[in-house]
Amino acid sequence: MCYGKRKENARRRREMMMHKSETETNSNVTLSKTIKSKDTDKLWQRSVKHDSLYHSDILIPKSRVINELIKNSRMKSEEEDEDTISLAEESSIGDLVDEWIDVMLSKGIKGLTDEFIALYFSTKPSPNDYNIFLANQNSGRNRYRNVVCLDNSRVKLNNHPSGNDYIHANYVGTPFSERRFICTQAPLDSTIYDFWFMIIQEKVKYIIMLTNYTEKGCIKSTPYFPSEINKIDNYNGIMVKCLTCERRIDFECEIWERSLMIQSPDMKSTIVTHFHWTDWPDHDIPNSYSCPLHLLEMVRMSSSPIVLHCSAGIGRTGCLVLIELVLEKLSCKQTCSSMNFMLAELRKQRAKLIQNNIQYLYVHRALLHCFTLAGRVKKMDEVRKFVKDYEQFIFDESNAKKNFSNHSFQVL
Structure with missing residues (x-):
């Protein structure tokens, strides 16, 4: 949470910040710096059009709702403790961004890769941490036997008709x-009802789906909602109707937005917005750095948990969670330079978030893209080198995967 020392001082600073934010929101926002690289002009034009998330001089979100969330979190903190650190004593957001970039550059691609690998051993949960998952191994409620669901943060289905409150889903918190999030696996045939039961129970307004139903010949998710407008599907008494469906042309990636009406057995209904990102490969990274930023902006105003899922609910899902965690920490003026520490903390809530070093590096690259748009990048030569090293690393990894795949095919 964001902290303040005294209510009066915090109130005045909040009012000043809110006034400044509203003033800047109504003005034209320009980029203070540009990067002269091979993909500069087109990428900048696309990104400026799509990524309206931050002001150029500070990284406070434009949305009034975000400012209200920040204000409310501060007010809650001040009520709990009036003698905490004052806002005036906190580091500026710009300084925190500079610190984040400096740490990233000092580690480089190799350092970031090494620290991610080290996390495998330091964040591996004990079997005592997922007893309920083990008890449900034969219940048909787990998609993967090696992707565990932690007991301490699991979502419990209250008053479920079966008497079993288990679903492979965990709450994940942010400032x-x-x-803030419910990270879950893609529904199975046997868990579609449970999934929608959870959506109703948690009063969810936004669902982000990051997987296709089938990828590389493997089933990744069971269809769990009607894809055509006005079609209604019945899942054991829970009715789901597709009200609208459109391809979001303002995204570089292929993202579909649907409005779904959910009606529970007691005839109460609610509207859920469903985003389906269809061209992010499993165990891999997307071709855009702006899409995660834009997509997170679309759901950030939610006051109820945001449901995120890919297939296992850890890889692609983890990328979005870590990106959002950094941005929220910055908005609350909290340090966020220790990415490995933050990921370790996230894994205490949802095991194995972010599956490989490629995805971990991608999170850094997407955030660097965000900070570049905000005009916060200063060490241009070092940043160019990092970007070049990143692109070379991704290229080499991609070729290695292709060679391995071709070799495996020849062996078969």
């Missing part, structure tokens, strides 16, 4: 909310 804005202790239950």
Whole structure:
């Protein structure tokens, strides 16, 4: 949470910040710096059009709702403790961004890769941490036997008709909310009802789906909603109707937005917005750095848990969670330079978030893209070198995967 020392001082600073934010929101925002690289002009034009998330001089989100969330979190903190650190004593957001970039550059691609590998051993949960998952191994509720669901943060289905409150889903907290996200696996045939039961119970307004139903010949998710407008599907008494469906042309990636009406057995109904990102490969990274930023902006105003899922609910899902965690920490003026520490903390809530070093590096690259748009990048030569090293590393990894795949095919 964001902290303040005294209510009066915090109130005045909040009012000043809100006034400044609203003034800047109504003005034209320009980029203070540009990067002269091979993909500069087109990428900048696309990104400036799509990524309206931050002001150029500070990284406070434009949305009034975000400012309200920040204000409310501060007010809650001040009510709990009036003698905490004052806002005036906190580091500026710009300084925190500079610190984040400096740490990233000092580690480089190799250092970031090494620290991610080290996390495998330091964040591996004990079997005592997922007893309920083990008890449900034969219940048909786990998609993967090696992707565990932690007991301490699992979502419990209250008053479920079966008497079993288990679903493979965990709450994941950020500075804005202790239950900011629900990270879950893609529904199975046997868990579609449970999934929608959870959506109704948690009063969810946004779902982000990061997987296709089938990828590389493997089933990744069961269809769990009607894809055509006005079609209604019945899942054991829970009715789901597709009200609208459109391809979001303002995204560089292929993302579909649907409005779904959910009606529970007691005839109460709610509207859920469903985003389906269809061209992010499993165990891999997307071709855009702006899409995660834009997509997170679309759901950030939610006051209820945001449901995220890919297939296992850890890889692609983890990338979005870590990106959002950094941005919220910056908005609350909290340090965020220790990415490995933050990921370790996230894995205490949802095991194995972010599956490989490629995805971990991608999170850094997407955030660097965000900070570049905000005009916060200063060490241009070092940043160019990092970007070049990143692109070379991704290229080499991609070729290695292709060679391995071809070799495996020849062996078969």
